[in-house]
Amino acid sequence: SQERSxxxxxxxNNRINNEGDEFDNERDELDLDELNTTLEQCxxxxxxxxxxxxxxxxxxSRYRQLMKKREQYIFDLQSKxxxxxxxxxxxxxxxxxEENRNGDNDxxxxxxxxxxxxxxxxxxxxxxxxxxxxxxxxxxxxxxTLRRKIHDLEEKRTFISQKRExxxxxxxxxxxxx
Numbered sequence: 001s002q003e004r005s006x007x008x009x010x011x012x013n014n015r016i017n018n019e020g021d022e023f024d025n026e027r028d029e030l031d032l033d034e035l036n037t038t039l040e041q042c043x044x045x046x047x048x049x050x051x052x053x054x055x056x057x058x059x060x061s062r063y064r065q066l067m068k069k070r071e072q073y074i075f076d077l078q079s080k081x082x083x084x085x086x087x088x089x090x091x092x093x094x095x096x097x098e099e100n101r102n103g104d105n106d107x108x109x110x111x112x113x114x115x116x117x118x119x120x121x122x123x124x125x126x127x128x129x130x131x132x133x134x135x136x137x138x139x140x141x142x143x144x145t146l147r148r149k150i151h152d153l154e155e156k157r158t159f160i161s162q163k164r165e166x167x168x169x170x171x172x173x174x175x176x177x178x
Contacts, residue, residue, distance in 0.1 A: 032160060039153045046146045049139055056136045063129050067122065074118050081111040 084107065 035153060035157055042146055042150045046150060049143050049146060053139050053143060060133060060136060067125060070122055074115060074122065077111060077115045081115055084108045084111060
């Protein structure tokens with residue numbers, strides 16, 4: 001066929017020009033070496049990102065647990081604060097000396113301040129955790145991108161190797177025919 005004769009013609013031209021043949025082989029070797037180097041770099045990057053991903057996942061999980069505990073603690077303090085408020089209200093109507101009432105008011109004010117402070121810190125920590133979770137999501141995206149790139153490069157390497165073998169077999173067969 002015409003396609004085969006063009007290939008054979010190209011092979012003949014390549015055989016006539018040995019310098020070009022050597023250059024093509026060297027270029028092909030460089031391309032394959034470059035592909036292998038890129039593939040290895042991607043694998044190293046993948047391992048690095050996997051390590052970061054595991055580390056962040058562990059930290060995020062731990063921080064979520066701690067924040068959940070803090071939320072429960074804040075809720076308990078708020079309940080205690082509400083109970084203290086009710087006690088103070090009841091104490092005002094009873095025969096309750098001024099000194100005890102002032103001490104209870106101070107404790108109630110301290111509880112309210114502690115609750116407000118914890119709520120503010122909790123809000124800041126929630127924002128910080130949210131930004132870390134965003135970084136985590138970006139790492140997951142990068143992981144998937146690297147996995148796909150590695151897969152594509154491995155397929156490309158396999159394809160090039162197969163085509164190289166086919167070409168070598170064809171050239172050997174063509175040389176035997178001549």
